[in-house]
Amino acid sequence: MSKILFDPMKHPDWIPPHTAEWHANLALETGGYKYPWKSVFDEPRAELVFADKITAYLNENTRVLDVGCGHGEFTKSFTHKAKEILGIDLMEGYIASAKENASESISFLVVDADKPLPFPDDSFDVVYTKKGPWLFHKGIEEGHRVIKPRGMALGLYHCGTDGGLRSHFPGLYSPFPDNYLEDIKVKFEGQLSESNLEKVELQIFEEVEFLSRPEDVLIKKCFGQKETLKKIVWQECLQDVEEIFMRYATPRGLKVVNYHALMIGQAR
Template identity: 80%
Template sequence: MPKLLFDPMKHPDWIPPQTTAWYANLALETGGYKYPWKSVFDEPRAEVIFADKIAACLHENSRVLDVGCGHGEFTRTFACRAKEVVGIDAVEGYIASAKEGAAKSLTFLVMDAEEPLPFPVDSFDVVYTKKGPWLFHKGNDEGHRVIKPGGMALGLYHCGTDGGLRSHFPGLYSPLPDNYLGEIKAKFERQLSESNLQKVELQIFEEVEYLSRPEDVLIKKCFGQKETLKEVVWQECLKDVEEIFLRHATSRGLKVVNYHALMIGRAT
């Protein structure tokens, strides 16, 4: 039986990912939502697939809303493809980073997407989010209010990582539930059906990534956590992780699989 490694999620300093405190700590330490571990990917990457889907919806007069834009790196992809792209995020540190050197077609605003938005009715041709808030859920009419009739709503969500990662490092990573991908698909099917959008596409897909070094296993796990916790995890786990990594790594690194959900709907 593989050795059970230290579980950082049981440490009192653990910050649950994707919470307000987690985003605030990430912005404080890095100034943006940037993956700090080193890795290489098989093509196409999930973000490239998503960017292509968004680009296919654009024309030179398009107005675009990026919900939960982070530090704006992905938002900049569309600066020359649309008339205007507006990025909103609740974390001031992210928006401060996004505004640095922004093109004239880009606007970045500090804004809570769960609050009423200061945009007129039918403002945007495209509304998208990459791991951020989905504006078209029950009890929130803001998405439908600001998107134009026939406009496109797109969402990309990371749904976990495995591909052997969890069996290689038990304790540090927990097993995924049985029928995990089936449950994920059902969840996003419900979310899209409850959005009052015409379904265009729902896809659950895999992205293959190779972690470059043993410490990247720990960096991935502790993304967004405080330095004090990282010090504990490195002390408790690094030696064992190095041994396991060397046993299973390929010439490209340690193969892992990231699961993503892609939703596309059309406003009626």
């Protein structure tokens, strides 16, 4: 029976990921939503697949909205591919980083996407989000209001990591619930079919990543946490994590699998 490792989520200083407090801490400490661990990937890479899907709908006349753009790195990858691109995010710190070195056709605004959006009806040909708010849920009007008729809505969501990670490091990581991936598929299918979009595509796919060093297992777990908590986690876990990592790592690093949901719909 494997040793149960220290669970940082049970520590009182743990900040639940993806909350306003967690994003505020990341914005303060790094100015952006950037994965800080070292790793290499196999093809296909989720973000590249998503970028290609978006690019297929862009041309010199397209107006694009990136909802929850973070520090704008992904938004800027579409420079010169559309007429106008607007990235919006709730976090001032992320938007301040995004505005640095933005080209003329790309702008960034602090906007809460849970509130009425400050844009006229039928403003955008493409509305996408990479892990941010999805504006086409049943009952949410704003996505449908600001997207043009026949405009494209795209979303990419990270649905968790496993591929052995969760059983190799019990306590630090916990197993996926039974039927997790089937339930994810049902959830996103429902999300698309309940929206007012015509469903074009739903893909749940796997991305293979190799974490480079033992500490990357901890850096991944503690993404967005305060330095004080990280110190405790390193003290409690690093030695065990090193041993486990060495047992399972391949020459490229420790293999893990990221699950992603990619949704594409078309406005009526």
